[in-house]
Amino acid sequence: xxxxxxxxxxxxxxxxxxxxxxxxxxxxxxxxxxxxxxxxxxxxxxxxxxxxxxxxxxxxxxxxxxxxxxxxxxxxxxxxxxxxxxxxxxxxxxxxxxxxxxxxxxxxxxxxxxxxxxxxxxxxxxxxxxxxxxxxxxxxxxxxxxxxxxxxxxxxxxxxxxxxxxxxxxxxxxxxxxxxxxxxxxxxxxxxxxxxxxxxxxxxxxxxxxxxxxxxxxxxxxxxxxxxxxxxxxxxxxxxxxxxxxxxxxxxxxxxxxxxxxxxxxxxxxxxxxxxxxxxxxxxxxxxxxxxxxxxxxxxxxxxxxxxxxxxxxxxxxxxxxxxxxxxxxxxxxxxxxxxxxxxxxxxxxxxxxxxxxxxxxxxxxxxxxxxxxxxxxxxxxxxxxxxxxxx
Amino acid sequence: xxxxxxxxxxxxxxxxxxxxxxxxxxxxxxxxxxxxxxxxxxxxxxxxxxxxxxxxxxxxxxxxxxxxxxxxxxxxxxxxxxxxxxxxxxxxxxxxxxxxxxxxxxxxxxxxxxxxxxxxxxxxxxxxxxxxxxxxxxxxxxxxxxxxxxxxxxxxxxxxxxxxxxxxxxxxxxxxxxxxxxxxxxxxxxxxxxxxxxxxxxxxxxxxxxxxxxxxxxxxxxxxxxxxxxxxxxxxxxxxxxxxxxxxxxxxxxxxxxxxxxxxxxxxxxxxxxxxxxxxxxxxxxxxxxxxxxxxxxxxxxxxxxxxxxxxxxxxxxxxxxxxxxxxxxxxxxxxxxxx
Amino acid sequence: xxxxxxxxxxxxxxxxxxxxxxxxxxxxxxxxxxxxxxxxxxxxxxxxxxxxxxxxxxxxxxxxxxxxxxxxxxxxxxxxxxxxxxxxxxxxxxxxxxxxxxxxxxxxxxxxxxxxxxxxxxxxxxxxxxxxxxxxxxxxxxxxxxxxxxxxxxxxxxxxxxxxxxxxxxxxxxxxxxxxxxxxxxxxxxxxxxxxxxxxxxxxxxxxxxxxxxxxxxxxxxxxxxxxxxxxxxxxxxxxxxxxxxxxxxxxxxxxxxxxxxxxx
Ligand SMILES: Cc1cc2nc3c(=O)[nH]c(=O)nc-3n(C[C@H](O)[C@H](O)[C@H](O)COP(=O)(O)OP(=O)(O)OC[C@H]3O[C@@H](n4cnc5c(N)ncnc54)[C@H](O)[C@@H]3O)c2cc1C
Ligand code: SF4
Ligand code: SF4
Numbered sequence: 003x004x005x006x007x008x009x010x011x012x013x014x015x016x017x018x019x020x021x022x023x024x025x026x027x028x029x030x031x032x033x034x035x036x037x038x039x040x041x042x043x044x045x046x047x048x049x050x051x052x053x054x055x056x057x058x059x060x061x062x063x064x065x066x067x068x069x070x071x072x073x074x075x076x077x078x079x080x081x082x083x084x085x086x087x088x089x090x091x092x093x094x095x096x097x098x099x100x101x102x103x104x105x106x107x108x109x110x111x112x113x114x115x116x117x118x119x120x121x122x123x124x125x126x127x128x129x130x131x132x133x134x135x136x137x138x139x140x141x142x143x144x145x146x147x148x149x150x151x152x153x154x155x156x157x158x159x160x161x162x163x164x165x166x167x168x169x170x171x172x173x174x175x176x177x178x179x180x181x182x183x184x185x186x187x188x189x190x191x192x193x194x195x196x197x198x199x200x201x202x203x204x205x206x207x208x209x210x211x212x213x214x215x216x217x218x219x220x221x222x223x224x225x226x227x228x229x230x231x232x233x234x235x236x237x238x239x240x241x242x243x244x245x246x247x248x249x250x251x252x253x254x255x256x257x258x259x260x261x262x263x264x265x266x267x268x269x270x271x272x273x274x275x276x277x278x279x280x281x282x283x284x285x286x287x288x289x290x291x292x293x294x295x296x297x298x299x300x301x302x303x304x305x306x307x308x309x310x311x312x313x314x315x316x317x318x319x320x321x322x323x324x325x326x327x328x329x330x331x332x333x334x335x336x337x338x339x340x341x342x343x344x345x346x347x348x349x350x351x352x353x354x355x356x357x358x359x360x361x362x363x364x365x366x367x368x369x370x371x372x373x374x375x376x377x378x379x380x381x382x383x384x385x386x387x388x389x390x391x392x393x394x
Numbered sequence: 395x396x397x398x399x400x401x402x403x404x405x406x407x408x409x410x411x412x413x414x415x416x417x418x419x420x421x422x423x424x425x426x427x428x429x430x431x432x433x434x435x436x437x438x439x440x441x442x443x444x445x446x447x448x449x450x451x452x453x454x455x456x457x458x459x460x461x462x463x464x465x466x467x468x469x470x471x472x473x474x475x476x477x478x479x480x481x482x483x484x485x486x487x488x489x490x491x492x493x494x495x496x497x498x499x500x501x502x503x504x505x506x507x508x509x510x511x512x513x514x515x516x517x518x519x520x521x522x523x524x525x526x527x528x529x530x531x532x533x534x535x536x537x538x539x540x541x542x543x544x545x546x547x548x549x550x551x552x553x554x555x556x557x558x559x560x561x562x563x564x565x566x567x568x569x570x571x572x573x574x575x576x577x578x579x580x581x582x583x584x585x586x587x588x589x590x591x592x593x594x595x596x597x598x599x600x601x602x603x604x605x606x607x608x609x610x611x612x613x614x615x616x617x618x619x620x621x622x623x624x625x626x627x628x629x630x631x632x633x634x635x636x637x638x639x640x641x642x643x644x645x646x647x648x649x650x651x652x653x654x655x656x657x658x659x660x661x662x663x664x665x666x667x668x669x670x671x672x673x674x675x676x677x678x679x680x681x682x683x684x685x686x687x688x689x690x691x692x693x694x695x696x697x698x699x700x701x702x703x704x705x706x707x708x709x710x711x712x713x714x715x716x717x718x719x720x721x722x723x724x725x726x727x728x729x730x731x732x733x734x
Numbered sequence: 735x736x737x738x739x740x741x742x743x744x745x746x747x748x749x750x751x752x753x754x755x756x757x758x759x760x761x762x763x764x765x766x767x768x769x770x771x772x773x774x775x776x777x778x779x780x781x782x783x784x785x786x787x788x789x790x791x792x793x794x795x796x797x798x799x800x801x802x803x804x805x806x807x808x809x810x811x812x813x814x815x816x817x818x819x820x821x822x823x824x825x826x827x828x829x830x831x832x833x834x835x836x837x838x839x840x841x842x843x844x845x846x847x848x849x850x851x852x853x854x855x856x857x858x859x860x861x862x863x864x865x866x867x868x869x870x871x872x873x874x875x876x877x878x879x880x881x882x883x884x885x886x887x888x889x890x891x892x893x894x895x896x897x898x899x900x901x902x903x904x905x906x907x908x909x910x911x912x913x914x915x916x917x918x919x920x921x922x923x924x925x926x927x928x929x930x931x932x933x934x935x936x937x938x939x940x941x942x943x944x945x946x947x948x949x950x951x952x953x954x955x956x957x958x959x960x961x962x963x964x965x966x967x968x969x970x971x972x973x974x975x976x977x978x979x980x981x982x983x984x985x986x987x988x989x990x991x992x993x994x995x996x997x998x999x
Contacts, residue, residue: 101925101928102927102928102929104787104924104927106925108922109661109922111922111923111924111925112922114925115776115923115925118809118925118926119749119770124660124679124683125664125683126683127749127751127752128749128768129749129751129752129768130751160679161679161680162677162678162679162682162701162704163678163679164679201925201928203928203931204925204926204928324660324661325660325661326661327654327657327661327662330647330648330649359678359679359680363644366620366645367645367648395953395954395958395959395961396832396836396951396953396954396959396961398961479867479877480876483871502863504879504880504897504899507863507864507867507879507880508867508877508879509867510864510867511831511863511864511865511866511867511868511871512867512868512870512871512877514831514832514864514868515832515835515836515867515868515871515872516871518832519832519961520830520831520832520960520961520962521831521832521864521868521962522962523831523856523863523864524856524863538965542970543753543858544748544750544753544858547750547751547753547969547970548753548755548762548967548968548969548970549966549967549968549969549970550964550966550967550968551964551965551966551967552962552963552964552965553962553963553965554961554962554963555961555963556961557961557962563863563864567998595876595908595909596876596877596878596906596907596908597906597907597908598904598905598906599894599905599906599907600903600904600905601899601902601903601904601905602902602903602904602905603899603900603902608898610919611898611917611918611919636995664919666918668998669995669998689998690998691975692991692994703977703979704975704977705975706975706976706977707975707976707977707978708976708978708980708991708994709977709978709979709980710979710980710987710991711979712984712987716984717984717987717988719984720984720985720987720988721987721988721991721992723988724985724988724989724991724992725992725995727992728992728996
């Protein structure tokens with residue numbers, strides 16, 4: 003590990019000010035962020051969030067600092083900060099400085115190059131982006147014919163576990179009679195991961211390119227698998243693309259009576275608890291939609307964990323952490339599945355591919371047999387679609 | 395076109411194999427080339443010659459003859475003790491010019507490539523690199539080399555009409571070494587050559603054998619997952635027998651069965667082995683990313699529905715506790731047979 | 735001490751999974767195929783940049799190929815290289831190893847005063863691993879190939895490199911000028927620097943050299959300078975996995991597996 007070295011100068015200060023829109027300026031160093039950050043739950047010496055805010059205020063840059071890459075951008079701290087500091091964005095700004103000095107965390111340059119050459123962060127062949135949908139009737143998007151573009155996203159396109167969620171969604175759309183299309187091989191990477199690891203300038207470039215593609219293809223309304231893509235489109239693209247997370251869209255369909263749950267969930271699975279993904283609940287205040295969708299299934303009994311909604315406990319996969327190893331014993335998801343277990347639920351539901359990966363891993367690691375990690379879409383596909391299909 | 399230093403008009407009907415050696419032992423690929431060279435030579439009735447360069451290596455000549463060489467050209471000199479590209483190319487060129495063989499083969503090892511790459515240019519002839527097969531047209535004596543590009547996605551056959559020697563480096567492992575026959579007869583010829591010391595410009599600072607862990611470049615990767623229940627001693631035994639090394643999925647690393655540096659996958663090492671053998675691994679995407687570049691994947695899992703089977707060439711539904719010991723036994727038996 | 739001048743020879747290759755062969759013409763289909771910089775060449779660029787970080791100097795990127803390469807060559811410029819030269823001419827086409835190394839050597843001679851020349855250890859599209867040695871031979875200089883790590887002493891003009899070998903490593907040292915080939919994945923190539931990227935992507939950043947810009951002999955370049963010829967080309971069954979299930983009791987399965995492993999090792 004390179005030695006930590008502190009640099010203090012005016013240019014850095016100005017740069018940071020610009021990169022973070024001066025977000026840290028109002029911080030009065032109370033330390034609530036450090037106290038609420040989940041790293042405190044798994045480490046003796048927690049991530050000193052406050053001191054990073056201080057560094058940003060002063061234009062301090064710590065060279066070669068590994069802690070900088072710990073932040074999962076979960077925004078737990080933001081929910082409590084009395085000054086409303088956009089802390090996650092300050093971290094992204096500090097990370098950009100590290101990029102500029104050619105000091106990113108090991109492995110993250112590879113991630114960016116993969117996005118550059120492959121249009122996805124997973125080093126997967128771009129030509130195979132639509133392979134998951136080969137045997138499904140998922141047509142190319144046509145603005146004349148389709149209500150929505152289903153924006154699949156990189157992880158659901160390639161990760162075999164997340165592909166199941168994408169397939170479930172296709173099934174639901176078809177059952178509800180939604181006319182939808184996908185972009186297949188031409189689907190641009192949304193750049194969410196690039197933003198998370200702080201490469202703001204590359205992200206900007208990607209956002210412009212993706213916007214152009216989406217415009218050219220006549221997209222106005224898109225529905226994402228992933229709360230991270232949803233957040234990127236909603237809060238970090240300049241363009242007026244209207245994104246919806248799929249849970250929001252399914253909630254609409256239920257409201258409109260287009261999707262009607264009929265077949266009750268088996269008794270053995272009726273107790274469900276929902277893990278709020280940070281990028282849905284905290285970053286975008288969407289708490290109702292997934293619960294509404296789950297509750298619409300007859301027989302489902304939602305039980306809540308202690309930390310929900312604004313207070314949800316991050317799975318640990320945001321902020322680029324999916325590409326960096328987190329030592330066993332320091333994984334937030336381990337704590338989360340304990341919480342889920344304490345509710346007596348048989349299904350731990352969530353609505354994000356990263357959350358699924360982390361939570362499922364923890365369930366397995368703990369050898370828990372009677373708690374299944376499922377995506378809301380999978381539960382719906384299993385329990386709504388068949389009944390809806392019967393009516394047709 | 396640029397003229398080679400000699401050509402098809404004045405070639406001699408011989409196949410030469412560069413005999414690479416380290417620490418007094420012939421490289422495996424040299425044995426493989428002697429075996430393939432013998433077959434080709436017999437088809438067309440040519441002579442098979444080994445080129446042996448080094449210092450105090452004459453004893454290796456006998457081995458080469460036992461393995462099929464009709465003749466070994468020996469070039470010995472204290473300055474040739476270690477392979478240096480300048481020294482070896484200098485000597486090899488003199489040998490080629492003197493004997494003008496039609497074909498010159500070497501292994502596509504680091505030294506073999508260095509030698510052949512330079513020698514080909516010095517002889518102003520063509521070179522086919524990292525060949526996966528060699529054939530010889532018995533009528534014309536033209537060597538047909540199969541090379542593969544794009545991770546094996548494309549195969550090309552390449553030949554050369556007039557330039558000589560016909561040079562190729564051959565990927566280790568594509569041919570099977572033959573059996574030694576100590577009764578075979580062959581001749582040993584010492585090469586007369588000059589070697590001005592100043593041409594050797596590369597200094598071997600050190601050559602260290604010892605521990606180095608680089609999973610990314612291994613030929614054989616033996617991977618254990620949660621489903622081997624901590625029995626990494628089996629994995630190591632297999633890896634040793636097969637000349638590879640051991641990797642793991644994340645759970646056994648987390649559980650302390652094996653060190654973190656051996657984790658394969660999106661947050662571990664990305665590997666490109668010839669063969670990856672996966673024991674008790676479910677096939678999560680985060681793991682698959684680390685082996686998807688493997689030429690071949692073999693998977694053993696007791697769950698017939700395991701995802702890993704979608705990513706494997708050979709699939710075995712079975713208990714690792716039964717398959718692994720049987721496989722170890724099998725490979726031991728086969729090693730005994732070939733006298734390894 | 736004059737400033738260090740480093741050349742990196744790089745190549746643009748089609749992405750492996752996109753490659754296809756036109757069965758009639760027996761040529762690779764390059765149209766509409768996504769390409770990338772040959773992966774080990776990226777490692778070579780990173781090796782060179784590290785030395786530039788340490789000792790200053792300048793880096794020239796040299797490539798030979800069709801004009802469309804130009805789009806891809808800007809990335810190394812944005813990583814920190816100083817100049818890009820693309821040798822592009824119909825007459826260079828169809829070159830095998832001999833003609834390729836001859837032409838690259840001519841490019842390097844034209845650049846003049848070069849201390850270090852980096853290459854990737856091999857290119858994914860076939861001309862595997864023989865370019866560095868051939869290039870060094872045409873130039874009559876030294877070579878350090880398949881290096882995992884390289885350090886230099888610019889005052890003494892010495893390069894020292896480390897190569898991983900079976901269960902250990904080998905350290906070699908040789909005076910400048912020297913051709914050095916970088917082992918695939920030996921380092922992590924840095925991402926582009928976005929403060930220089932706009933400059934790198936401006937018009938006119940790339941110097942194109944045609945046949946007449948180089949001192950070469952016509953019968954040494956391209957197809958006419960290539961003694962070898964391709965007599966057959968076929969697409970191998972792709973990387974899609976076979977999914978063959980082996981059946982039997984453990985001993986029988988072990989026997990089948992043993993045969994499979996024997997055939998590959
Ligand atoms: C951010 C993140 C990063 C990750 N990075 C990596 C990574 O780099 N590398 C990695 O490997 N994982 C990584 N993971 C974990 C990954 O998601 C999987 O959990 C992991 O790969 C599973 O390992 P496994 O297959 O050994 O275990 P399991 O999924 O538990 O599979 C064990 C398998 O063994 C089989 N089995 C059990 N007993 C036997 C027996 N007696 N005989 C035969 N078969 C048996 C079972 O059927 C099962 O299929 C990461 C996860 C996250 C969230
Ligand atoms: S909680 Fe807010 S105000 Fe308090 S130290 Fe953290 S960023 Fe500053
Ligand atoms: S965003 Fe989350 S991980 Fe990052 S500092 Fe805040 S609480 Fe900690």
